[in-house]
Amino acid sequence: MTAPHPLTSRLQGLLQRVRAVDERHPRAWDLALTTFFVIAALTDYASSGWRRTAQNMDVPDWLLICMSLGFTVPLLWRRSRPLTALLMTVPFSALNGWTGAILQAALVQGVVVFNIALRRPMRTLGWAAVMVLAPLVAGAVRYPHSAWDWQFGPGLWVFALTALLGIAVRSRKEYTDSLVDRARRLEVERDQQAQLAAAAERARIAREMHDIIGHNLSVITTLADGGAYAAQKNPDRGVQALEAIGTTSRQALSELRRLLGVLREEHEDQQTDDQPTRAPQPGLADLASLAESVRSAGLPVRLTVTGTAPAQTAGRELTVYRVVQEALTNTLKHGGEGASATVDVTYAPDGITVTVTDTGTGRDGAEGRGITGMRERAALYDGTLEAAPLPAGGGWRVHLRLPPASEDPGTEKPENRTPDT
Template sequence: MTAQAPRPQTTAAKGDTSALTAHVQRLLQRLRAFDHRHPLVWDLLLTAFYVTASLIDYSSGGWHTVARNRDASETLVLLICLGFSLPLLWRRTHPVAALLAMAPAALANAWDGIIAQAALLQFIVVFNIALHRSPMTLLRAFAVIAVPTVIGAVRYPEDSWDQQILPTLWGFVMVVLLAVAVRTRKEYLASLVERARQLEVERDQQARLAAAAERTRIAREMHDIIGHNLSVITGLADGGSYAAKKNPERAGQALTAIAGTSREALTELRRLLGVLRDDTPNADLTPQPGLTDLNSLVDGVRSAGLPVRMTVRGTPAHDSDTAGRELTVYRVVQEALTNTLKHAGPGATATVDVSHSDTGVTVTVTDDGRGAPTVTPGGRAEAPGGRGITGMRERTALYNGTLEAGPLPQPTGGWRVRMHLPEEPAP
């Protein structure tokens, strides 16, 4: 029978490895953060470490084991070791200058046949040059290292050239490849960070655009709800004050209509504000008005004193009249009749024609008013900051429709608003 006991141990081992890796990554992040805040501390520690190692190699006489000239001056060996190790302090801030500062020590080291191990410290500077400088600078750095190597090979040709030059060449190539890999990873991480920053900026911009669009939508709804109902109330109040002198009963009817219209406006306003304030997904939302509510809308306008004749022709080709399209039709008719109440003057009449066809729905609202104010290029003049016609155009544009608003030709006069919403493809 096959035993399956080692599986939990393997999982536990993976968990221990992941924990160790996470711990090492956190430690490296702390070291990088400390180095970023205090770069001089790390440079001093690294330089002190290699100066100490070079002095140990000098004092212990270890350089004799590889030197081709064991009779070289001890003082010269000391100066060469310090010449290779001390410039490491500037390896990150001025790597090219540090390598040039090592060049005299490299020439003396090759010419006198000392071959101090401290010469390998040049590769640390080469790593920083490959990490931060251009390829042309890297080629110059290779020349600075190659020239002393060739001089030493010519002056002390005991060993073959491949044993003297190839190790330096391969060491240079390996250090450069390592630096390129580190540089590529840094640039990739930097690009990810920049991309994340751009996404945050785009997210904030989208949020601001969405907030602006929502404010516009709310302003449009508030304008349609409050503007229309206040216009109806104003018409009822004017008619009631006129009728109070001759027919108190009609004045009472006007007051009753004013109360009903006010309650309807308050209900719609509370519903709108409730939607804005309620963040719960189960909020009780009353349906928005649609085509079936046009009759009650027209009745309310009639009660305000404006005679309105409404005609509905045809039926939708299919169920493409969604709630949003029906709301657009309703609001355009509402705004057009509200403008008639405000601007058409006494004795005006209005006509509402809703026509369904294969090409879409067309709504035409006309009046024969004579009291319209001066016409502006955007349509019937509105109060400063008015958004009536602008709101109708915005609603129509949401469904790729067209809206025309302007005066009728003389001598008939009056005003016409015509909206067409094209038929949407059947699902």
């Protein structure tokens, strides 16, 4: 875009200052404008300038003064009651034509017409045209020897030009107001989108923290309780429990560092030695190690995989991993003594199916926060999740189904994408 011309910039600055004065002191501005036209009309009378266009030179002075004031004083109400102000000038306009004075002050009616076009409905301009042009008939009837274009021309042109100018200014004002309103609505929408994105991000972080901390702390607690009991009879088993606790703790710390590291705001050009390693999040290949860690905590787990795992996005793999992790964690925490779990993973053309069942007896049918998180994860990829107690013999069943990648609604949404790279 090219810079505006200096003269245009000066004119715009002057108009802005005039508008600012008008907005701060509207009544003072109306009074000043009315005073200006009153002085101009009386000056035209005093200098006998009206005689150049008059049809009758013998009009009394007092009548000329009254008509000059009758055309200009109503400008005080040009903004608040423009149609009333124009109606106040009609008798003086008719008198102006009938006496043959043809005062130039009658052209001040164009200022009122401009305000009617700017502030009143468009149909009002029809009445304004009647009030401006009808009184001119009186002059044409009284002085028929004068040309009709001389009688109607100035009034008609003033009405047409001021009405068009008012319509143009009004259209531009309405267009500017619509742009301002649109910008305001876009700003509100942008803020709402930012708030929704922040809420979604907080929910995602809370879900990840719950899965990481809840699972590993459950494993550590179980190992600590079992190790304390075993150490009294078999110190070697106590040492194994301590080693398993250390391994689980380091794994939990590693996952937390990875999650928090990608959330830290960093500039791309700042590369330091203590920068967190952004390793991939757990996926399908880590289900075996997950089952092994749960076994080390004392819960027998049998993992069965059917079919060949197709290429998946990191987010889909993480969803399967977290669902299995949460289901086993719930069994570990609530299954009771002697509980065992079975994990069946099936890769088929119609999608991925995961079923986790256990033989625990320590839970009721209530759903907790973890199950809600599993449902949210499945819903991100148009998947379904069922979690409920088994109908007979106790235990619990969690069933997850994810459709094929081709059935997904598209790529991962930015607000739901996991920090996996």
